[in-house]
Amino acid sequence: xxxxxxxxxxxxxxxxxxxxxxxxxxxxxxxxxxxxxxxxxxxxxxxxxxxxxxxxxxxxxxxxxxxxxxxxxxxxxxxxxxxxxxxxxxxxxxxxxxxxxxxxxxxxxxxxxxxxxxxxxxxxxxxxxxxxxxxxxxxxxxxxxxxxxxxxxxxxxxxxxxxxxxxxxxxxxxxxxxxxxxxxxxxxxxxxxxxxxxxxxxxxxxxxxxxxxxxxxxxxxxxxxxxxxxxxxxxxxxxxxxxxxxxxxxxxxxxxxxxxxxx
Ligand SMILES: [Zn+2]
Numbered sequence: 001x002x003x004x005x006x007x008x009x010x011x012x013x014x015x016x017x018x019x020x021x022x023x024x025x026x027x028x029x030x031x032x033x034x035x036x037x038x039x040x041x042x043x044x045x046x047x048x049x050x051x052x053x054x055x056x057x058x059x060x061x062x063x064x065x066x067x068x069x070x071x072x073x074x075x076x077x078x079x080x081x082x083x084x085x086x087x088x089x090x091x092x093x094x095x096x097x098x099x100x101x102x103x104x105x106x107x108x109x110x111x112x113x114x115x116x117x118x119x120x121x122x123x124x125x126x127x128x129x130x131x132x133x134x135x136x137x138x139x140x141x142x143x144x145x146x147x148x149x150x151x152x153x154x155x156x157x158x159x160x161x162x163x164x165x166x167x168x169x170x171x172x173x174x175x176x177x178x179x180x181x182x183x184x185x186x187x188x189x190x191x192x193x194x195x196x197x198x199x200x201x202x203x204x205x206x207x208x209x210x211x212x213x214x215x216x217x218x219x220x221x222x223x224x225x226x227x228x229x230x231x232x233x234x235x236x237x238x239x240x241x242x243x244x245x246x247x248x249x250x251x252x253x254x255x256x257x258x259x260x261x262x263x
Contacts, residue, residue, distance in 0.1 A: 005066045006074065009033055010116075012123060013058045014099035018044055024054045025070065027103050028062070029119055034110040035102065038062065039070040050076065057082035057095060059123070082127050089250055094132035096243030098122070098139050104237045105147055115146055118209075125212060133222045134212045138205040140229045145206060149236050152176030153203045158186065167193045170228055172235030190235065198225045219255065 009030035019025035024043040028036050040054040053060045053076040063075040085092040102119070106112075122139045126132065144150050151172065155162055156179035169178045171188035177199060183191060198221045204211055217225075230244060 007032070007064050007066070007071075009036070009062050009064060010079075011060060011062055012116075012119060013054065013056055013060070014102060016040075016043075016054050016056045022048075024050075026054055026073070027099070029102060029106075029116060031113060031116045032111065034112055034115075035106045035108055036064075037070045037108075038064055038073050039067070040073040043073075053078050055081075056099070057085045057123075059120070080127075082123065084127050084129065088132075090132040090254075091126055093243055093247045093250060094136045095123075095126060097136060097241050097247060098143075100241040100243050101140065101143060101233060101237070104239055104241075105143070105233075112146075118142060118146075122209070130212045133219075133226065134205070134215065137202060137222065137225045137229065138209045138212045140233070141202050141206040142209060144229075144232065144236075147236075149232070150206070151232050153199045153206075156182055158182040163196070163199075166196050168196050168199060170194050170199070170231070172232045176232075190231070192228075192231065194224050194228050195221055197221050198228065201225055202228070223251070 009028065009032045011028040011030040013026055014029055015027040016024050019039065022042050022044045024040045026038045026040060028038055030036055040050040042048040043050040043054040045051065050073055054073065058078060059080040061077045061079065062073050064071040065074050085095050106115070122135065126135050151170070152175055154177070156177060157175035158178055159182050161179045163177055163179055165180070169183050169191040170176060171178055171191040173190050174186065174188050178186070178188065178191060197217060201215060201217050201221065202225050204215060234240060
């Protein structure tokens with residue numbers, strides 16, 4: 001006889017998608033088991049008792065039964081529902097980009113208590129109202145660092161020379177920033193120039209994520225930090241975040257700027 005095994009997990013619902021006719025498939029980041037998938041049967045039906053907890057951006061404890069394909073949600077206790085992402089399109093899209101990057105890069109069923117704690121910390125800061133663009137820069141560089149993909153930002157990835165120009169080349173294929181001399185000798189095809197202020201901002205946020213509350217930079221420089229990080233992720237995960245495209249559309253629609261024509 002098959003005896004189902006129940007596990008309890010503290011989780012952030014990274015994504016909740018329709019599955020078959022009435023179910024929802026959840027991507028959860030959990031404290032106990034890392035990233036997992038879980039099926040909430042019937043949760044697309046509004047009156048279903050699982051419906052309230054099985055939405056993107058819910059923090060909850062879930063009781064899961066092991067099943068052949070995906071674990072099934074049997075019960076839950078909601079800890080917090082993120083409300084900001086339900087009415088702020090920038091916050092929602094930033095959360096969407098972060099969720100997709102986690103989904104694409106973190107291996108399944110790999111417990112990482114520190115990662116969970118940090119993502120939870122970030123999620124709470126977003127809920128409290130920090131600017132989504134800074135939040136997204138800080139979270140991404142912390143994730144890249146945790147994954148072992150931390151790029152060089154202040155010195156040449158190839159020779160270690162300090163970089164003191166205002167515009168600095170960044171090439172994901174060589175591991176980050178690259179000095180003028182190495183750029184001539186190696187000429188990486190993916191090198192792009194970024195303002196040194198953008199690179200320094202990323203470095204500061206990596207060192208002290210709390211600076212998302214106070215670090216100031218012109219909007220155009222923040223946008224360049226996002227482009228740099230996107231290039232770096234793209235090199236490592238070889239996939240494009242769908243939410244990233246949405247981000248570019250909404251930022252172009254909301255903030256007119258000459259550089260929009262290129263993005
Ligand atoms: Zn060099």
